[in-house]
Amino acid sequence: MSVSPSSTRTVVVTGADTRLGFATAQRVIADGDTLIAHILDKNHADETTQRLQAAAKPGQLRTAHADFARLTEVEELGRALLAEYPRVDALINVAAIAAPDARTHTEDGHELTLQVNYLAPHRLTMTLLPALEAARGRVITVTSKLHAAGNLDYTDLDRRRGIYTPLAIYAQSKLALTMFSRSLAETGPEGLISISVQPTDFEIDLPRVRSHRTAPLDNAAALLVQLSIPGTPVMNGGHYEGTEPVNAAALVRNSRARTRLSAWSNQLAHSA
Helix, strand or coil, rough: CCCCCCCCCCCCCCCCCHHHHHHHHHHHHCCCCCEEEEECHHHHHHHHHHHHHHHCCCCEEEEEEECCCCCHHHHHHHHHHHCCCCCCEEEEEEECCCCCCCCCEECCCCCCHHHHHHHHHHHHHHHHHHHHHCCCCEEEEECHHHHCCCCCCCCCCCCCCCCCCCHHHHHHHHHHHHHHHHHHHHCCCCCCEEEEECCCCCCCCCCCHHCCCCCCCCCHHHHHHHHHHCCCCCCCCCCCCCCCEEECCCCCCCHHHHHHHHHHHHHHHHCC
């Protein structure tokens, strides 16, 4: 679809077929902005598109599918959007999964949770960076309090050895993502804002460890969209729990640790 000329912003929301992603996409539409809704699972593409279109104006919605378990699809999505949208005002990284019960690796050779929750958002964000730079845009990344319990073992980031614990795997992925958010704020182009945020007081991606299985996410979605608006004051590189800036885990604040993760991640991208 073409972009509506009356739209004030162009906003990308990943994981629009997840509960929080869908609620966030709805909020973008309600605000009158152009929405690019990324869908993780192609089996949900038609249903998600129809539900979003019901509230969208002509030209306001563009949906696109990319399986985050396939990095080639992530790169293809990024390149396609970059060609179509030279300016992107905000990228809201919502897409994420809980770690599976058993050790699982993608066709790319990476542990599934690390790839979907970190490597894919990293790859998409970096691909869209020229469009975000052109708009002096914002990258809002959904993280988790559990990132503080994560650990990065560079000899086995893909967890092929040792004990496999889903919660530890999930925490590792969110730690890496939160570190990336901070690095992007420091090394990204001038004018770009990057922050990480846990928008609720419960773990959205882990329904098995909470009682809020059907808790409404309207407030969380509204927060993510509000943080993506240029007029909302935020601390570039900051980490937020709800509306409050808080200290992230020590590794997030460690510049040497972030540099090492960036080097590893960029090497993967260049060798792909």
